[in-house]
Amino acid sequence: MSNLMSIDGGPKARVTVIGAGSWGTALALVLADSGHEVTLWAREPEVAAHINAHHSNPSYLKGCSLPEHIRASADYAEALADAEVVLFATPSHVLRTVASAVKPLLRPEQLIISVVKGIENDTYYTMTQVLREVLGGVVSEDQISTLYGPSHAEEVAARKPTVVVVASYSARTAKTVQKLFTSPMFRVYINRDILGVEVSGSIKNIMAIAAGVAEGAGFGDNAIAALVTRGLQEMKRLGMRLGASQDTFAGLAGVGDLVVTCTSGHSRNRTVGKRIGQGEKLEDIISHMNMVAEGVKTTRSVYGWAQRLGVEMPITEAVHAVLFEGLNPRDGVYRLMTREQKEEIIY
Numbered sequence: 001m002s003n004l005m006s007i008d009g010g011p012k013a014r015v016t017v018i019g020a021g022s023w024g025t026a027l028a029l030v031l032a033d034s035g036h037e038v039t040l041w042a043r044e045p046e047v048a049a050h051i052n053a054h055h056s057n058p059s060y061l062k063g064c065s066l067p068e069h070i071r072a073s074a075d076y077a078e079a080l081a082d083a084e085v086v087l088f089a090t091p092s093h094v095l096r097t098v099a100s101a102v103k104p105l106l107r108p109e110q111l112i113i114s115v116v117k118g119i120e121n122d123t124y125y126t127m128t129q130v131l132r133e134v135l136g137g138v139v140s141e142d143q144i145s146t147l148y149g150p151s152h153a154e155e156v157a158a159r160k161p162t163v164v165v166v167a168s169y170s171a172r173t174a175k176t177v178q179k180l181f182t183s184p185m186f187r188v189y190i191n192r193d194i195l196g197v198e199v200s201g202s203i204k205n206i207m208a209i210a211a212g213v214a215e216g217a218g219f220g221d222n223a224i225a226a227l228v229t230r231g232l233q234e235m236k237r238l239g240m241r242l243g244a245s246q247d248t249f250a251g252l253a254g255v256g257d258l259v260v261t262c263t264s265g266h267s268r269n270r271t272v273g274k275r276i277g278q279g280e281k282l283e284d285i286i287s288h289m290n291m292v293a294e295g296v297k298t299t300r301s302v303y304g305w306a307q308r309l310g311v312e313m314p315i316t317e318a319v320h321a322v323l324f325e326g327l328n329p330r331d332g333v334y335r336l337m338t339r340e341q342k343e344e345i346i347y
């Protein structure tokens with residue numbers, strides 16, 4: 001277990017954030033505001049140079065000034081040299097590669113945090129499961145945690161009130177991470193159900209694409225409310241089949257993140273869905289985006305996972321058909337509306 005004296009016994013910890021996209025940058029700001037020493041690893045050397053010279057990251061977080069004591073580097077060894085805490089904030093499809101690359105630089109006493117939302121294609125692993133597998137032998141699973149919840153980077157960076165959850169394989173680690181992040185505008189609850197947190201916080205991105213498609217296709221608020229409600233049932237059905245706790249889906253990583261992503265103008269997943277609903281092609285949208293819409297890849301994973309387990313996930317199936325099988329968005333909605341008649345709650 002970590003001997004993070006700087007967190008447990010004092011105000012400052014040395015944190016390295018791997019990934020200077022919008023979320024990694026916003027969380028670096030939260031931690032720096034609390035007095036922690038933060039180093040941001042950026043994949044692009046020009047992003048690191050800009051952060052060091054201008055204390056901002058316009059490529060990923062426009063209009064935001066960063067505290068001057070955040071340092072950036074595009075070199076793993078330099079970025080990780082003194083880290084007590086290593087926070088992964090990359091897109092989900094590169095987490096395995098990035099974690100493998102930094103593994104030789106990690107030490108057993110470091111705490112590892114994932115804020116990455118997604119389910120890996122083919123393995124159907126959550127992101128802490130990927131980290132557990134890749135970092136095994138260096139870092140114990142008790143050192144690993146995840147921070148999820150309704151938290152658009154733009155609002156966090158603007159220091160607007162945000163409430164999230166931390167879940168870990170170890171209660172002590174969860175408590176340490178809670179303490180690390182807590183500030184007057186950033187409140188952190190602990191949730192013991194790490195699987196439920198990761199499953200719900202990842203599948204909500206599929207529902208956000210569906211909500212965007214509905215909006216783009218010209219449907220109304222009733223349709224969005226229906227997608228949020230039935231989407232929650234779907235998330236719960238898969239999650240509980242995997243052993244997650246029902247209550248997690250009513251919590252911040254569940255309905256909390258589902259609502260914000262399905263309704264916020266900040267959401268990249270909702271935006272991708274909306275543009276598809278308006279008639280654009282997925283490839284054209286994605287090829288012009290420098291940011292990640294995790295729901296696209298997660299749709300492939302969850303569709304395959306649900307098929308393998310025999311779990312009914314009609315919204316996920318419809319999103320899969322629209323994204324990857326050429327189904328017209330309006331026909332996707334028609335398909336959902338004309339399914340066989342059902343009871344709302346299956347007991």
Ligand SMILES: NC(=O)C1=CN([C@@H]2O[C@H](COP(=O)(O)OP(=O)(O)OC[C@H]3O[C@@H](n4cnc5c(N)ncnc54)[C@H](O)[C@@H]3O)[C@@H](O)[C@H]2O)C=CC1
Binds near residue numbers: 019022092293
């Ligand atoms: N932006 C947000 O408001 C929130 C994002 N998240 C999650 O955080 C994770 C990271 O997303 P964002 O920071 O929003 O990213 P972003 O969409 O702002 O930027 C993409 C990031 O991925 C990096 N990247 C791209 N290809 C890479 C590669 N091959 N190797 C390493 N890095 C690569 C880019 O350099 C950039 O830092 C995602 O899983 C996302 O769902 C979670 C909560 C809030």
Ligand SMILES: O=C(CO)COP(=O)(O)O
Binds near residue numbers: 208257269270292293
């Ligand atoms: O997870 C998020 C908010 O909690 C971010 O959602 P988007 O990736 O759709 O912007």
